[in-house]
Amino acid sequence: MTERMSDVRVRFAPSPTGALHIGGLRTALYNYLFARHHGGAMILRIEDTDQTRFVPGAEDYIKEALAWVGIRLDEGPDEGGPYGPYRQSERKSLYLDYALDLVRKGHAYYAFDTPEELQAMRDRLTAAGVPQPQYNSVTRVQMRNSLTLPPDEVERLLASGVPYVIRLKVPRKEEIRLNDLIRGWVLVHSSQVDDKVLMKSDGMPTYHLANVVDDHLMKITHVIRGEEWLPSAPLHILLYRYLGWEDTMPQFAHLPLLLKPDGNGKLSKRDADQMGFPIFPLDWTDPATGEKAMGFREAGYLPEALVNFLAFLGWNPGTEQELFTLDDLVGSFSLERINKAGARFDIQKAQWYNQQYLRRKSPEVLAQYLLESLATEGIECPREKAIAIAGLMQDRITFPREIWEQGKYFFRPPDSYDEKVASKKWNEDAVKVISAFSDALGKERLTDASAIKATWEAVASQLGANPGKIMQALRLAVTGTAGGPDLMMIMEIIGTDEVRSRISSALKTLKVKVA
């Protein structure tokens, strides 16, 4: 199954126009899972045919994001491979021949219309009541192209170097069928498809041509991409047919979209900003505007949690198992179990996954996160101590940084005290026992939690108090807060001298409530 080599070849083909969207990451993930499950190849192809939208750094960002979540590439711009280059801009010279081949066969034609002329056509038709004017089998006869112009005029224009595009000549009446692996048979009438531009006037191919040519040349067997491509899939079918590649055409699988958490529509950066969660895998700063966006990595999400969460947005194994590592997913994945309907993005589920994977980490690994937080705070801490703290905090946190955020008292005396607890628990009894406890600590040199606990209980019972009842007051004095891990362990870690100093401060600061 997973180890067998096969001829399955899939590709993830993003456009380097900015940070990789989380939906794009999921598409990459599904491609990867499918490839690995079948022992096939995973290819990265950069689709940078739009020079106006190119964003420096975007390609590196994409690669780093894929690497972060554990998606390994078999072929790509960096990996190389037998079908390179893997950047479309570097394949530019390839595409024109295929477009010309289509022209020769009568399936494509030159069009010389200027943007103004196109706009005029649309305006005219809109005014005449056509809601969405298209350049197609009926309108092309009124435009300036090699189907309407005399041949010698076409020759002259081509030779004169005026800008032109090559358009696909879509038949007027034809049914185009597509057997989508997720949706089944999809039927589209060719009258709904317009004469798409194949070659732009700058000499670059459009997505449609480049995509089909490259998928064919790279021997792609399965095209797994977002549902937004479904409407143009019939066009691609036509292209394969006219290019003579229908026999080896890849199979298509159009993935359901990731939707906004509430409301409706595609998940967007704006939603993420408003609701305070990331939408990009890694932090991203737009080089043009300087605008920053938060990443899942920097927000404290573990890659295995993101992967598990993303995989389950639109796919499930059909069992009740919820936790899947990347390798588990590779083993269980199948296109048949992908849903048809779009999935709302629920960040709470992502947080739950994060918690689960955080629990599974060793305290040693978690301590590393703590040490990083401490370094930025300028606090030094022995590794052993960090490990002990990480172990205590492990199952009460959702993000690694919370070890520090919720456990500052391990390193600093409280700068304030929880008022609710103070007013409820800081009473004469408590003060009496806590002072006596502090004195007792001063006489002995206790270094472990159980000895400290024994002392606490002894002092309390000597004074006729219930050690449990006034424990909260002690916790308040030592940590300033109401919650946290076992107090005795906390005191062991910070040491009894520090405990005594904190008790003394608390005794001075906190007022005893007069009954």
Added chain:
RNA sequence: GCUCCGUUCGUCUAGGGGUUAGGACACCAGAUUUUCAUUCUGGCAACACGGGUUCGAUUCCCGUACGGAGUACCA
């Protein structure tokens, strides 16, 4: 508008002609914990609507509604 795609608890989903419609997240309650968190137990909560087909439909078919995508010399 038009074309295509979709619709099971609030969310992610399982299921599938006869089920007490299952799980997870979230939420609520109880237990445990000196506290918080964890953990455990329990609870709330769904087949969009209308027609068919059928002994029987949430499941199949057709409509309707609602939602999504596409409709560029962007991908």
